[in-house]
Amino acid sequence: MNSTTSKPLSPVTKALRWFFVRSRGDSPFKTILIHATLIVASIIAVYPVLRVVTISLRPNDTLLTTSLRIIPENATLDNYKEVLFGAPEKNRKSDFFLWIWNSFSIVSVTSIISMILAAVSAYAFSRFKFPGRAVGLVFLLTTQMIPAGMLLLPLFIMLAQLQMINTALGLIIAYSVSTVPLTIWTLKGYYDTIPVDLEEAALIDGANRFTVFTRIILPLSTPALAIAFLFSFMGGWSEYLVARVVLQKNDIYTWPLGIFTYAQQFTVAWGQFSAASVLIAIPVMILFLYSSKWLISGLTLGSVKG
Amino acid sequence: MEDKSKLRRLLPYLYWIVGLLSGYFLLNALISPFAWGITLNLGIVLKRLGEIGGFLFAILTGLALVEIYFYQIFFRQPSNPRSRTTIRGLQYLLGGMTVLAILSFFEKTDLFRLGDNVMAGIVHLPLNAFGGVRSALTGIGLAKGAAGAVSGIVFTLVLVGIFYAVHKMSVPRVSKLGLPYLLILPAFVGVLFLIIYPFMFEIKLAFSNASLGTQATKNAEYGLIYGWQNLVTLFTGTVAKDAKFFDVFFRTVLWTVINVTFHVGGGMGLALLLHRPMKLQGFYRTLLVFPWAIPTTIAAMALRNEFDSRYGLFNILLTDLNSWLVSVSQGTVNVPLLGDAFNWLASNIGPVSWKQDPFWAFVSILISNIWLGIPFMSVIILGGLQSISQEYYEAAEIDGASKFQMFRNITLPLLRPVLTPAIILGVVWTFNKFDVIYLITQGGPQEKTDILVSSMYKAAFQFYRYGFTAMFALVIFVILLIFTLIYLRASGGLKSATE
Numbered sequence: 048m049n050s051t052t053s054k055p056l057s058p059v060t061k062a063l064r065w066f067f068v069r070s071r072g073d074s075p076f077k078t079i080l081i082h083a084t085l086i087v088a089s090i091i092a093v094y095p096v097l098r099v100v101t102i103s104l105r106p107n108d109t110l111l112t113t114s115l116r117i118i119p120e121n122a123t124l125d126n127y128k129e130v131l132f133g134a135p136e137k138n139r140k141s142d143f144f145l146w147i148w149n150s151f152s153i154v155s156v157t158s159i160i161s162m163i164l165a166a167v168s169a170y171a172f173s174r175f176k177f178p179g180r181a182v183g184l185v186f187l188l189t190t191q192m193i194p195a196g197m198l199l200l201p202l203f204i205m206l207a208q209l210q211m212i213n214t215a216l217g218l219i220i221a222y223s224v225s226t227v228p229l230t231i232w233t234l235k236g237y238y239d240t241i242p243v244d245l246e247e248a249a250l251i252d253g254a255n256r257f258t259v260f261t262r263i264i265l266p267l268s269t270p271a272l273a274i275a276f277l278f279s280f281m282g283g284w285s286e287y288l289v290a291r292v293v294l295q296k297n298d299i300y301t302w303p304l305g306i307f308t309y310a311q312q313f314t315v316a317w318g319q320f321s322a323a324s325v326l327i328a329i330p331v332m333i334l335f336l337y338s339s340k341w342l343i344s345g346l347t348l349g350s351v352k353g
Numbered sequence: 354m355e356d357k358s359k360l361r362r363l364l365p366y367l368y369w370i371v372g373l374l375s376g377y378f379l380l381n382a383l384i385s386p387f388a389w390g391i392t393l394n395l396g397i398v399l400k401r402l403g404e405i406g407g408f409l410f411a412i413l414t415g416l417a418l419v420e421i422y423f424y425q426i427f428f429r430q431p432s433n434p435r436s437r438t439t440i441r442g443l444q445y446l447l448g449g450m451t452v453l454a455i456l457s458f459f460e461k462t463d464l465f466r467l468g469d470n471v472m473a474g475i476v477h478l479p480l481n482a483f484g485g486v487r488s489a490l491t492g493i494g495l496a497k498g499a500a501g502a503v504s505g506i507v508f509t510l511v512l513v514g515i516f517y518a519v520h521k522m523s524v525p526r527v528s529k530l531g532l533p534y535l536l537i538l539p540a541f542v543g544v545l546f547l548i549i550y551p552f553m554f555e556i557k558l559a560f561s562n563a564s565l566g567t568q569a570t571k572n573a574e575y576g577l578i579y580g581w582q583n584l585v586t587l588f589t590g591t592v593a594k595d596a597k598f599f600d601v602f603f604r605t606v607l608w609t610v611i612n613v614t615f616h617v618g619g620g621m622g623l624a625l626l627l628h629r630p631m632k633l634q635g636f637y638r639t640l641l642v643f644p645w646a647i648p649t650t651i652a653a654m655a656l657r658n659e660f661d662s663r664y665g666l667f668n669i670l671l672t673d674l675n676s677w678l679v680s681v682s683q684g685t686v687n688v689p690l691l692g693d694a695f696n697w698l699a700s701n702i703g704p705v706s707w708k709q710d711p712f713w714a715f716v717s718i719l720i721s722n723i724w725l726g727i728p729f730m731s732v733i734i735l736g737g738l739q740s741i742s743q744e745y746y747e748a749a750e751i752d753g754a755s756k757f758q759m760f761r762n763i764t765l766p767l768l769r770p771v772l773t774p775a776i777i778l779g780v781v782w783t784f785n786k787f788d789v790i791y792l793i794t795q796g797g798p799q800e801k802t803d804i805l806v807s808s809m810y811k812a813a814f815q816f817y818r819y820g821f822t823a824m825f826a827l828v829i830f831v832i833l834l835i836f837t838l839i840y841l842r843a844s845g846g847l848k849s850a851t852e
Contacts, residue, residue: 081629084626085641088626088641089637089641092641092644092724094666095666096643096652102658115669131387131391132390132391133390134390135389140389141390141391141392143391144391145391145392145393148393148397152405156405164540167536168536168539168540171532171536171537172537175532177530180533183537190544191778192833193548193552193830196787196810197555197806197830198547198548198551199810200813200819200823200826201550201551201552201554201555201823203814204462204554204819205462205550205554208461208463209462215401215404216404219408220547221547223543223547224543224544224548227540228544281648284648285648285651287788287792288791288810291814292814303648303650307654310654310657310658317658320654324651324655327648328647328648328651331647332643332646332647335642
């Protein structure tokens with residue numbers, strides 16, 4: 048188009064051009080649009096979470112309000128105090144630490160058991176050829192097709208027959224194997240990326256398989272192990288439905304069952320529910336956001352390999 | 354010198370002990386003013402630790418014994434014909450005893466009943482022997498729990514003795530297959546007992562009339578006719594209380610399709626926006642994974658509050674929107690077309706009864722689950738995008754391809770290895786995911802927001818229709834299996850992953 052080059056451009060046209068037409072990289076208009084979209088998306092993602100904090104800070108007499116302020120008027124920490132330490136004046140004790148301890152003890156044992164089982168068998172699947180290997184791997188994946196709720200009934204009856212309902216051990220048993228199949232797949236994918244030469248060199252030097260596994264494979268796969276552990280821990284940490292069935296007594300409740308009791312009371316204790324949620328969610332979210340980079344790499348480990 | 358180095362070696366442990374003790378006392382001092390209101394105490398903690406410790410010890414001992422047994426089968430061979438008979442005899446005996454013990458475990462958990470006959474006597478032999486030792490120990494004045502532990506230890510020692518004898522009578526042998534089998538054995542045992550066994554149990558239960566009235570399996574009767582009845586009830590009767598199977602099934606399909614579509618679409622959109630060099634990228638990424646980072650239980654319960662008809666966030670926003678529309682429509686009442694339009698909007702957009710209206714209740718759980726699921730997908734897709742080499746795009750740009758063409762012909766095909774498994778797992782997970790539903794609407798109103806799995810959960814644990822639930826579960830499993838098989842056929846199987 049010669050006409051545009053011959054005529055001198057007016058400053059307004061120039062500015063508009065600079066604003067809308069891409070010269071190198073994105074035009075300012077596009078950049079603004081992208082940032083605006085992302086800001087709106089971020090607000091949608093974060094605002095409901097912030098609301099929980101807001102409600103937890105409200106004083107008891109203004110719990111029910113249609114205000115949308117993030118920091119409420121007369122913000123107070125009373126709800127937190129009551130959740131953590133109970134309310135002597137109302138003769139109400141707090142089970143918060145009990146719930147946390149129940150959850151923590153049950154879930155950490157579960158995760159450790161499933162990690163050990165998975166780490167060892169994933170090594171076999173990754174490094175050896177043996178009859179039944181492919182069948183075993185596909186079988187493990189098939190177990191993931193079984194709805195979690197499906198095995199709950201037989202497991203419940205089984206635990207009832209063994210008189211393990213309302214015990215921590217019952218829930219440990221119910222949780223412990225559920226994450227093993229997927230963990231085996233993740234770890235196998237990671238082990239596959241570790242060169243076999245390392246092990247062969249060590250074996251030639253006279254190391255045995257056990258040494259190879261503990262001194263070479265395990266240290267090299269620490270990131271994958273950490274991810275797998277975190278996954279199985281997080282999975283059990285906020286699990287509600289299985290716990291609901293296995294644990295039916297208040298003193299053995301895990302925290303998801305526990306904070307649900309706030310919602311079940313005659314008048315929903317929004318303030319306390321929110322305060323307890325904030326106290327539980329903050330450490331989990333910090334851990335999660337901190338480790339999210341590893342989590343992402345762990346999720347794509349198995350699939351990107353080929 | 355000797356003493357000093359010993360001290361130095363012990364020092365870290367000492368630090369740990371001192372640290373833990375001082376931590377404990379500090380915590381105690383901090384908490385003591387509030388100690389009245391806290392129900393957790395040291396006694397509870399120690400009791401739980403003891404429970405778990407005993408449990409872990411028992412499991413580890415059991416696994417170790419099984420491992421030694423198979424180790425000797427794989428890696429030892431008898432040194433001469435005479436020891437051969439003895440060893441094989443011992444091994445068959447132990448194997449047989451184990452099988453009998455497993456059978457009595459099955460019987461104890463009611464997979465089958467043997468009644469009182471010779472068969473039962475034989476099957477009960479190992480456990481009876483164990484019980485005999487235990488009752489003998491209780492007889493000489495031991496507590497019941499301690500007697501159990503001691504008899505466990507006695508049995509373990511006997512087994513170790515047998516293993517030692519076998520070891521003495523045999524010589525090593527090279528086995529290529531032994532090691533992998535020994536390695537997968539523990540996981541295999543776990544999967545066998547906690548996935549395969551419950552599955553078998555479920556099949557059995559599906560052909561029974563077990564319910565609360567029969568005290569679960571205690572007085573239940575089994576037979577093909579019960580299975581048929583359960584199946585007929587499933588397809589023609591009610592699945593939980595009011596709902597019919599096909600209604601729930603179509604709702605489940607709708608639930609899965611809408612959720613996965615929005616997850617993938619929204620995830621893709623966000624991932625494409627984030628996948629470019631720009632300022633604040635890390636900041637946005639952190640904020641956008643918030644719904645994934647917050648524990649689902651908390652998010653679901655918090656959202657349940659937000660769907661409150663008066664004080665929930667959604668209705669507050671809708672009320673504000675409504676009053677704004679009303680004021681605008683009053684202002685534009687004389688403008689011909691616009692006034693009518695705003696009038697219509699003002700009378701149709703407003704607060705919604707999220708809990709009473711089945712349609713809006715379903716919308717509310719969809720909103721919640723979509724909000725919860727998008728970050729996961731966007732993170733996965735972003736990972737996939739980052740693995741695509743920039744060169745493809747540069748080449749396409751030189752050839753004059755448009756942005757859309759690049760997306761269709763480069764991005765999508767190269768995302769497939771990431772996207773396909775993510776979608777498949779997404780479908781299966783969403784199909785089975787009902788914690789959000791259970792926590793937000795509990796399937797209500799009138800079970801109009803239940804999906805298959807949540808109906809099943811209710812049938813089992815609210816209405817105690819055990820036999821029926823088992824059949825229901827099998828049908829759900831078959832549906833998922835068919836879906837998976839179709840997918841596997843379409844995508845050429847899992848060959849690449851298992852090789």
